[in-house]
Amino acid sequence: MTLKDGLELVKRLMRFGPLMAMATIGIVWCGGLISLITYFPPSKSLKNQLNFIFYFCWLPFTVSNYFKAILYGPGYAPKGWKPKYEEDEQFLQYCKVCEGFKPPRAHHCRKCKRCCLKMDHHCIWLSAIYRNQASFMYFLFGAVFGALHGTVHIIFFSYQQLWVRLTLQPKLVLAVMVSSGFGIGTVIAVGILLYSQLQIVLTNMTGIESWIVEKANWRLNEVLEKKNEEFNYPYDLGKSANFWQVFGRPDEKMNGFDYPVKEDCHKYSLTIEQLLQKKIKEERSVPFKCVKPYSGRKCPFLSYPKIAIFTPLLSDLLQIQEGDEITVTRGKKHWYYGYKNGNKTIRGFMPKTALKAVEEPKKEL
Known part of the structure; x- marks a missing residue:
């Protein structure tokens, strides 16, 4: 790892998603470790030693693949990229932001502000596009089964302390029990993500x-x-x-x-x-005019209370002011997607009630 890679990793880790992910892994792992040492001490038997070693390996396995998923792999397309043969340019989309063509399977990420190779989504838990798909899958596998291993021991620990005999300080017992909640949540939430990512791998379709x-x-x-x-x-x-x-x-x-x-x-x-x-999409696009400002914030309960719960939380939202001219390319329940005229690079969803059509749509958006 170069110094530049190290600085990039530190910068990405100092954000909410990665900090929350690392904290959750640490809480569950420590809770499981206390449970193991209390009821399955390695000094008692060979079986306990093997169990301890197996459990201890989950942490470096998961964390190392977490880092590799962020740092290593294809990553971004070079700015100004062109295909090897000029005649291939007619088959590719051009990115005005990166001032180059998009390679096959690449898409421009508005968060990273770069064209990302084989892009699936911008992951808030990595604070990046995962660059190494295999490492990302290994990370999910380690997070799910490491948390499951730890949670099983934590549940056994909680049962022994509460219903058999309280041998440790109540505050420590409570802390370990709280970690079981994080463990169960990790197994369920990350397990669902692991399943969906496995489908992506088996179909080779992001x-x-x-x-x-x-x-x-x-x-x-x-x-x-x-x-x-x-x-x-x-x-x-x-x-x-x-x-x-x-x-x-x-x-x-x-x-x-x-x-x-x-x-x-x-x-x-x-x-x-x-x-x-x-x-x-360009043929079906419809001109609109903003008649009510929208801040671009998620779940606008004060300004748009009737549609706030339908906010597309995982998509970009576009801040608009009264009088802005908007081009709408598609829509969903209570929301339109488009861009301000004169700036196609910044796009997002806007409340339908904030806009008024300049001309009637040819087809329903």
């Missing part, structure tokens, strides 16, 4: 790509009127091949810029589909 495929199927069925026809997703090579593409030996074909595709697909099949969808 969350963003699943949304692109969904829109591609809509375009085929509704726009082109090819009923019951589905988009041929190019990167799904089968569960086994998809799995080893993430967990196997690194392959120069998977350097973040080039990925193997199905034999009947073009290597730019997905990016070509994105360009077609972008064209349709």
Whole structure:
């Protein structure tokens, strides 16, 4: 690890998400450790020693993969990036912020302010896009099963202290019991995330790509009127091949810029589909005018009480002022998505009641 890598890691860790993640792991691990030492001391038997060693290894395994998920891997596309062959530029989207083309499977992250290779989402717990998918999966695995291992011992500890015999200070017992709540929460919440990420690995389809495929199927069925026809997703090579593409030996074909595709697909099949969808989106966009200001804050109960609970919390929100001219490209319940005219780079959701259409939408947004 270079000095630059170390400084970048420290900067990312000093934020709410990483601090909360590390604190939760530490609380659960310490609670489990106290339980082990109290009722399963390593000096008593070989079985206890093996149990202690196995439990002790969860922490470095989980934390080391947490750091690797942030630091190592493809990461960002270089600013001003271009494909090797000039004729390939017609198949790629251009990023005005990074002043370069987006490689296949790359998307611009507004939080990182860079185009990220094989982007799935910006993770608040990493304070970054995870750069190494295998390490991210190992981290989730360690967090879930390490927390499960510790929580089982904490529950046994709590039972022995409360219903059999109180041998330690009540405050220490209470602290260990509180850690069981963190442990159970970690097992459930991170377990769900582990399952969803495993689906991404086995299908070789990120969350963003699943949304692109969904829109591609809509375009085929509704726009082109090819009923019951589905988009041929190019990167799904089968569960086994998809799995080893993430967990196997690194392959120069998977350097973040080039990925193997199905034999009947073009290597730019997905990016070509994105360009077609972008064209349709521009054709369907509708001009609006802001008639009521919106602060861009989540859950605006004071200014928009009727729709506050429907705020798209995981998406970008756009601050607008009365009189702003807005272009809306899509919508969902109670919210429109678009950008201020003259600045396409900053986009987000806005309350529908804050806007008034300059002209009637051609189709429902």
